[in-house]
Amino acid sequence: MNAVETLTARHQKSAAHEIHQNLSIMPSLRTMIIGCVDPRVDPVFVLGLAPGEAAVIRNVGGRITPGALQEVAMLQEVARAHGARPGGRFDLIVLHHTDCGITALENHPDQLAGYFGIEQAALPTKAVGNPRAAVAVDVALLRSNPRLPRDWVVSGLVYDVHTGQVEVVVPPEAHTS
Numbered sequence: 001m002n003a004v005e006t007l008t009a010r011h012q013k014s015a016a017h018e019i020h021q022n023l024s025i026m027p028s029l030r031t032m033i034i035g036c037v038d039p040r041v042d043p044v045f046v047l048g049l050a051p052g053e054a055a056v057i058r059n060v061g062g063r064i065t066p067g068a069l070q071e072v073a074m075l076q077e078v079a080r081a082h083g084a085r086p087g088g089r090f091d092l093i094v095l096h097h098t099d100c101g102i103t104a105l106e107n108h109p110d111q112l113a114g115y116f117g118i119e120q121a122a123l124p125t126k127a128v129g130n131p132r133a134a135v136a137v138d139v140a141l142l143r144s145n146p147r148l149p150r151d152w153v154v155s156g157l158v159y160d161v162h163t164g165q166v167e168v169v170v171p172p173e174a175h176t177s
Contacts (some may be wrong), residue, residue, distance in 0.1 A: 023052035025082045031055070032075065034138075035095035036062035036102075040161050043095055047166070061102035061128070062095055064138040066117040073147060090152045091172065094138045096131040097159040103129050131158045132169050139170040150174065 001009070031054040033043045043049060043056050057071050072092075105112050106128055113120040127133035135156035142154045156170035 026079055026084050027052060027054045029053040029091070030089065031091040031093065032057065032072070033093045033095055034059075034062055034064065034068055034072075036060065036097055036100060038097065038101060038161075041095070041097045041159055046095070046159050060115070061100055061134070062097070062138075063102070063116070063126075063134070064094065064141045065115055069145065069147075076149075087149070088151060090149065092142060092148070092152050092154045094135050094142070094154070094156045094170075095159060096135040096138075096156070097161055098131055099161045100131060132167075135169050143173070 033047070033054050034057045035041060035043050035046075037058045037060060041062075043054070043058075047054075049056075055075060057068060057075075059065065059068055102112075109120045109123055112123055112126070112128060116123070116126055118126070125137065127137050135158055139154050139156040142148060148154075151174060153172045153174055154170075155168065155172040158167045158169050159165075160167070
């Protein structure tokens with residue numbers, strides 16, 4: 001079997017037992033998670049999410065890039081278009097992890113600078129090689145973003161791929177803009 005056949009067969013088995021017809025487009029935990037595409041760090045499993053509990057954005061490194069910021073803004077508009085009222089607490093969680101593949105790109109400053117939308121000279125400010133420092137950098141960037149609603153609470157977690165433990169590196173706090 002190829003991957004598509006395997007996955008659609010699994011779907012048929014799960015669809016017979018679980019139907020998620022009544023899920024809202026708005027996450028029930030009022031939570032959005034930005035994490036890495038690394039298959040070892042799927043937020044559904046790492047954080048024990050159930051269907052419909054969180055919106056999840058995944059990219060290389062789980063980093064806050066111009067593209068990630070654009071996706072967050074678009075998701076806000078999608079929610080409004082579906083009748084969600086602005087206001088109220090919403091949790092935005094940045095999830096990084098140890099042994100991240102993005103660290104292999106430290107020797108490719110041109111690629112990293114383009115990804116972050118910055119000059120190569122500014123790359124050290126992104127702390128690519130240190131997940132705890134990197135998650136703090138990204139949370140600070142989100143908290144200072146004037147386009148983020150004031151009552152959104154931003155936090156940063158790091159998942160250790162060797163121990164399976166999640167560490168709260170940056171506790172939840174409202175953003176400052």
